Amino acid sequence: MVEACFFAGAIGAIGGALGVVVLRNPFYSALSLIVHLVFLAGIFLLLRAQFLAAAQIVVYAGAIMVIYVFVAAYVGDVDEPVLDSMPRLRVIGPILALALFVEISIAVLGSSLTALGTEGKADVGAGFGTPEAVGRLMLEDFLVAFEAASLLLLVAAVAAIVLAGRRRTEGGTG
Amino acid sequence: MAIEWYLVLSALLFGIGFAGVMIRRNPVVILLCLELMLSAGALAMLAFSRMLGNQDGQVMVLIVLVVAACEVVVGLGLVVAMFRRRLPLNVDEMKELEG
Numbered sequence: 001m002v003e004a005c006f007f008a009g010a011i012g013a014i015g016g017a018l019g020v021v022v023l024r025n026p027f028y029s030a031l032s033l034i035v036h037l038v039f040l041a042g043i044f045l046l047l048r049a050q051f052l053a054a055a056q057i058v059v060y061a062g063a064i065m066v067i068y069v070f071v072a073a074y075v076g077d078v079d080e081p082v083l084d085s086m087p088r089l090r091v092i093g094p095i096l097a098l099a100l101f102v103e104i105s106i107a108v109l110g111s112s113l114t115a116l117g118t119e120g121k122a123d124v125g126a127g128f129g130t131p132e133a134v135g136r137l138m139l140e141d142f143l144v145a146f147e148a149a150s151l152l153l154l155v156a157a158v159a160a161i162v163l164a165g166r167r168r169t170e171g172g173t174g
Numbered sequence: 175m176a177i178e179w180y181l182v183l184s185a186l187l188f189g190i191g192f193a194g195v196m197i198r199r200n201p202v203v204i205l206l207c208l209e210l211m212l213s214a215g216a217l218a219m220l221a222f223s224r225m226l227g228n229q230d231g232q233v234m235v236l237i238v239l240v241v242a243a244c245e246v247v248v249g250l251g252l253v254v255a256m257f258r259r260r261l262p263l264n265v266d267e268m269k270e271l272e273g
Contacts, residue, residue, distance in 0.1 A: 002175050003175060006175045006179065010179075010183050013183070013187060014183075014186060014187065014190070017187050017190040017191065017210050018190060020190075020191075020194060020203070020206050020207060020210060021190060021191075021193055021194035021197065021198070021207065026200055026202045026203050026206075029202075029203050029206050030202075030206060033206050033209060033210070036210065036213075037213065040213055040217065043180070043183070043217065044217075044220055046175065047180065047220045047221060047223070047224045048224055049220050049223070049224075049232055049235070051232070052216075052220065052232055052235055052236065052239075055236065055239060056213075056239070059239055059243065060209075060213075060239065060242075063243075064209075064242070064243055064246050067246060067247070067250055068202065068205075068206065068246070068250070071202060071250045071253055071254060072202055074254065074257070075202065075253060075254070075257050075263060089196060089197065090197055092196070093193050093196030093197045094193050094196075094197070096192070096193075096196060097189040097190065097192045097193035097196065098189065100185075100188070100189050100192055101185050101186055101188070101189035104185035104188065104189075105181075105182050105185050108178065108181045108182070108185065109178055109181075109182070113177075113225070116176070116177060116178050117176050117177075117178070118176065118177065119175065119176060119177065120177055120221075120224045120225040120226075120227065121224075121225065121226060121227030123227075124224070124227045128227070128229065129229065129232060133229055134229060134232050134233060134236070137229055137230065137232075137233050138233050138236065141230075141233075142230075142233050142237075145233070145237055149237050149240040149241075152240060152241065152244050153240060153243065153244060155244075156243070156244035156245075156247045156248055157247065159247070159248050159251065160247040160248060160250070160251035161251075162251075163248065163251035163252055163254070163255050164250075164251040164254040164255055164258075166258075
């Protein structure tokens with residue numbers, strides 16, 4: 001049962017990821033990434049990360065992808081040139097990506113992790129990955145990281161306004 | 175499901191995202207592929223978290239989610255600024271710094 005769920009999620013996630021890379025229209029790429037994230041959230045559930053699966057769908061597939069879709073619609077259909085200025089990159093890119101995949105796989109599977117081949121720690125407890133447990137950990141042990149993240153979000157919001165806002169003083173660029 | 179399946183899946187998704195960054199020219203799609211790589215990293219982190227039976231990794235994935243949101247906001251702000259200045263939305267042609 002777990003195997004079936006994992007392979008269904010994996011096939012969906014890989015299909016969505018390939019769609020992001022292959023589809024020509026950025027709008028469809030964004031929609032394909034939503035598919036990928038939903039399937040990935042299913043795999044998160046298999047790893048006993050219920051809260052993060054929900055956060056992934058609400059924050060990523062919900063909020064962040066809405067920004068992408070808005071920008072893709074605002075910028076419009078950018079015709080990507082078929083004849084690339086760097087055609088060599090189209091050949092080298094996938095080869096390098098494949099090499100990266102093989103290298104990471106060898107590095108992980110050849111490592112001396114004792115849990116390889118097992119399903120991880122057997123008894124993690126019923127509260128593992130629940131909002132209660134993760135929230136308690138975040139507000140007790142990782143309070144500094146939590147506050148830094150909120151500061152980072154504030155800075156990013158200000159940066160987006162500065163970058164994308166209209167400049168009346170320059171004239172002509174707005 | 176053994177842990178290495180999740181790690182290999184994470185490596186594969188990371189590779190696909192990397193290929194997208196290398197192949198595509200549109201900055202919006204390159205940002206989407208960066209999201210792919212970030213989510214692959216999150217998957218590996220959750221697999222290790224499950225392996226150790228320790229929830230610290232889940233908190234880190236939450237922080238990664240925040241960093242991804244910031245990266246998207248700044249990146250898309252740049253894309254909108256490029257579009258407003260009528261610059262080509264093609265990373266190959268954007269190779270000179272302009273004031």
